[in-house]
Amino acid sequence: MKMETYEIYSLTSVVLFAIGLGGVFLAKHFLRKIIATIIMGGGVFLCFVSFAKRDAITFADPIPHALVITGIVVAVTAAAFALSLARRIHKLTGEDTFEAKK
Amino acid sequence: MDILIDSLLAILTIYLAFRCMLAPKLSKAVFVFFAFGLMLALAWIRLGAVDVAIAEAAIASGFIGVLMLDSLRDFSLIFSKNQERLEETASKIPVKKDSYHWTTGLALGLGLILFLLISIQAIWEVPQGGGLTAIAEANLPMSGVEHPVTAVLLNYRAYDTWLEIGVILMGLLAIFAAGGLKQYRKPGLAPAQDPLLRKTILIFTPVLFLFGAFLLYYGKMGPGGAFQAAVLWGAIGILLHLGGWPVFTFIPRRMRQILVTIGLGFFLILGFTQMATGGAFFEYPPAYAGFLILVVETLAAISIAAALTAIFAFLTK
Numbered sequence: 207m208k209m210e211t212y213e214i215y216s217l218t219s220v221v222l223f224a225i226g227l228g229g230v231f232l233a234k235h236f237l238r239k240i241i242a243t244i245i246m247g248g249g250v251f252l253c254f255v256s257f258a259k260r261d262a263i264t265f266a267d268p269i270p271h272a273l274v275i276t277g278i279v280v281a282v283t284a285a286a287f288a289l290s291l292a293r294r295i296h297k298l299t300g301e302d303t304f305e306a307k308k
Numbered sequence: 309m310d311i312l313i314d315s316l317l318a319i320l321t322i323y324l325a326f327r328c329m330l331a332p333k334l335s336k337a338v339f340v341f342f343a344f345g346l347m348l349a350l351a352w353i354r355l356g357a358v359d360v361a362i363a364e365a366a367i368a369s370g371f372i373g374v375l376m377l378d379s380l381r382d383f384s385l386i387f388s389k390n391q392e393r394l395e396e397t398a399s400k401i402p403v404k405k406d407s408y409h410w411t412t413g414l415a416l417g418l419g420l421i422l423f424l425l426i427s428i429q430a431i432w433e434v435p436q437g438g439g440l441t442a443i444a445e446a447n448l449p450m451s452g453v454e455h456p457v458t459a460v461l462l463n464y465r466a467y468d469t470w471l472e473i474g475v476i477l478m479g480l481l482a483i484f485a486a487g488g489l490k491q492y493r494k495p496g497l498a499p500a501q502d503p504l505l506r507k508t509i510l511i512f513t514p515v516l517f518l519f520g521a522f523l524l525y526y527g528k529m530g531p532g533g534a535f536q537a538a539v540l541w542g543a544i545g546i547l548l549h550l551g552g553w554p555v556f557t558f559i560p561r562r563m564r565q566i567l568v569t570i571g572l573g574f575f576l577i578l579g580f581t582q583m584a585t586g587g588a589f590f591e592y593p594p595a596y597a598g599f600l601i602l603v604v605e606t607l608a609a610i611s612i613a614a615a616l617t618a619i620f621a622f623l624t625k
Contacts, residue, residue, distance in 0.1 A: 215354075217432075231416055232416060238337060255360060257434065262441060263441045264441075264445065267444070268459070280472065280475050286372065290623050293383075294487045
């Protein structure tokens with residue numbers, strides 16, 4: 207089966223998104239959940255850029271590239287904010303998961 | 309041959325993401341996350357997206373990874389023998405730990421597999437569109453730069469980039485609101501004693517500065533631009549903070565505020581300039597477009613670098 211480059215990466219983007227999604231739900235620690243969201247974001251962006259490669263003429267479609275750069279910055283800002291919240295929760299209550307420690 | 313490289317890279321990326329989620333220790337998860345980010349950057353280079361690769365390696369892998377490494381200190385685990393001793397004594401006390409019931413895990417697993425299958429089918433059958441490459445290429449001579457991604461970021465979609473700078477600023481304010489600023493007291497100047505750290509800072513500061521400036525200017529004709537340069541410059545600020553020279557907190561408050569907002573402000577003024585002569589919002593005069601883009605990129609890079617340093621500095625309080 208002849209596979210183009212972009213097809214390989216679009217398939218891996220789906221798998222990455224699924225791994226991230228599973229991680230957000232199944233991981234217990236705050237930090238792991240945040241890492242999982244970044245992996246999800248990586249999957250989505252990989253999908254974007256792989257379809258940009260598909261639509262290439264002399265160069266790859268630049269609009270999805272710009273969208274992905276913006277998306278990376280926004281995702282990282284949100285993750286930094288989530289991290290600060292998690293650290294604050296840990297500082298105030300000593301807990302680092304959503305479950306109560308008896 | 310291409311297929312072999314891409315398949316191996318794809319399998320490696322998935323494997324690293326898997327290990328990252330399944331890592332037993334938190335510190336291992338963070339380190340594997342760094343590796344995952346770099347493999348993802350390689351995947352983007354294979355797809356011809358060098359700008360995105362630099363941004364991913366610097367921001368989504370480097371910056372957020374550094375923030376998480378720093379927070380490992382708070383969340384305990386490894387690093388010191390004291391910590392291990394504490395954990396040993398703690399584990400001897402029986403603790404009722406909540407865990408998921410096996411049916412929850414099974415349902416989630418099945419749901420994920422179903423989602424995976426549906427998504428793979430959807431991705432496989434995405435209809436051929438055509439994209440916007442032709443339009444981007446046609447308008448490139450008029451945009452003032454030679455690199456298409458920079459043209460999109462700073463000209464065609466300058467409004468989005470302006471808002472993106474605003475988002476970074478908003479993230480900084482949100483971190484202040486989450487309690488970063490209130491406990492802040494001006495720290496004393498306490499340069500680190502570690503010779504390795506001092507040497508690293510000594511060597512890397514000028515290299516990072518020069519390379520950032522190069523990427524900033526090179527964005528006109530090749531991969532580069534404001535964001536990539538900004539992260540390199542922000543890395544200087546973070547290195548200095550780690551080395552005990554908290555430069556960002558030593559400049560006066562008004563200066564800090566100006567540094568962080570100047571990119572956003574000038575970008576906005578630029579958007580309004582053509583409106584006086586009847587143009588649209590964020591329309592550039594074609595003769596000066598290249599020069600204006602360079603100026604905006606420089607100020608935006610300074611601003612974003614300051615904001616990233618501030619996020620690091622105030623996150624750790």
